[in-house]
Amino acid sequence: MLSIIDKYILKRYLATFALMLLLFIPIGIMINLAEQIGKMIDNEAPLNEILLYYLNFTIYIGNLLFPIFLFLSVIFFTSKLANNTEIVAILSSGVSYGRFLRPYLIGATLVAVIMFFMNMFIVPQASIGFNEFKFKYLKKGKKDRVTSNIFNQLNETDFIYVSSFDPARQIGQNFTFERFDSLNRLKFKIAAANIRWLDKDSTYRLTAYKKRTILGDTAIIESKRRLDTLFAFDIGDLTPVSYVAETKNLYELDKFIEDQRRKGASNINTYILVKYKRWALPLTAFILTVIAVAVSSVKRRGGMGINLAFGILVAFVFIFFDRVFGTLAEQSGFSPLLAVIIPNVMFGLLALYLLQKAKR
Incomplete structure (x- = not known):
């Protein structure tokens, strides 16, 4: 059974995460529209296709930014709890740090399940419309495949x-x-x-x-x-389009990779990397949640600003390592499995270190 504290933290966890999505995704749409409206007009993109594109854009980009939004939202509301000395009160009442962490892990589990089903079934379908519109109207004339x-x-x-x-x-x-x-x-x-x-x-x-x-x-x-x-x-x-693996659901992707491996496709690592990243994304939700709690649960002189700054830095470093190892896997024969495992192991160890430090 969930205690009052569990429900309170879990409610704040999910509400802040949802608010973060509702705030930043429309901003992303506005920025994208401002950048691409000229191309849409020049290439005479129909209004109904534009509206469908931005529906797919919301799903596609939202899924990519899920871990970052989750990370920043946990830092945001946990910092508020720390600044209001609510965390001190909780821990002073005899609640252990591990017990305090439980509602965060429950929230991460809920988000991870949503991310898994979106990644495996919903996002692939949105990726088709998103990429087809992009190469038809926004990158007209540019190659979307190896030729x-x-x-x-x-x-x-x-x-x-x-x-x-x-x-x-x-x-x-x-x-x-x-x-x-x-x-x-x-x-x-x-x-x-x-x-x-x-x-x-x-x-x-x-x-x-x-x-x-x-x-x-x-x-x-x-x-x-x-x-x-x-x-x-x-x-x-x-010549399958460069984004073809993104458009395959859980069952189609495995079959597609087998077919491409049998055909001797030169870019097979790109497809395998997409598969492993889908499976690793829910795990990323747990790692980033633990890092965010460990960083923001301690009251600091700089307040929430210091925690958010650190959070943004960690987010960019995570994206940097993820891209570097992903590029290695796609272009140099580096193992796609290791390309996914290494960044998660690195930040998993960082999460454990910060958690032990926060407990002290």
Whole structure:
């Protein structure tokens, strides 16, 4: 059963966190609108799509900033408790520091559960609309995917390659398709100057088509100026958009990563990093809550301002380490698992140190 103190602190915890979201997300929307309104007008973005974009923006950005908002809100209301000597009164009544911390951990659990379900099911859907609008109207003409030197393994025997791909025109240059047998011997190879998807006929058009079929020691060469044919792959799968992992829910993401690993995707670490960050985000809520309580539960001469300043510094340092290790995982082959674990372990140890210091 929750005591009166538990209910009091938990109510303040959740109310301050909700207030922080309600205050800062509209500010974020206004800042974004002020920056992007010119592009929206120039690219003639419809009003209904703009409204939908900002609904998705609220979910997408709110989820990213959940831990920071949580951290600052705990510092804010706990500092008020400390300045009003309420914490001194609670601890002087015989309540241990660990017992005092319990409602904070209950609040962190509630927020962590919300963050988990949002991350796994709601945010991926919002990410689709958010990113599609961004590249359609706000970053028009900019690449939203890798478009050069694309290699994919379709299955155990089939491999495709294009030197470059134009997603707007759905044309790939210097296309090759290779099929091997169970002994890893080449059965045939198709080469073309370019491959183009014909949406009207649901076929592929190969220009300067050439096929070399291997039959024992004999090679049969077939060539045509142009050939319309079928392949068992979607041309859009040649180059998934850079944010594709963000758009997959809990079950879709695991399957997508397996498919990309089988295909030999060069940016597989980016997708794995997204998966691990989703699982780690709820844990981050606990770590930041403990740090915030430990820092702000002690009454200081500078009052709430000192605590908030320290909190903002810690938040920026956390984001810095998170980005550094994330970039290492995406670009240098560093383990995505370690990229997620290291910042959380570092700040977990900091949380334990600050907690022990606060108890004394």
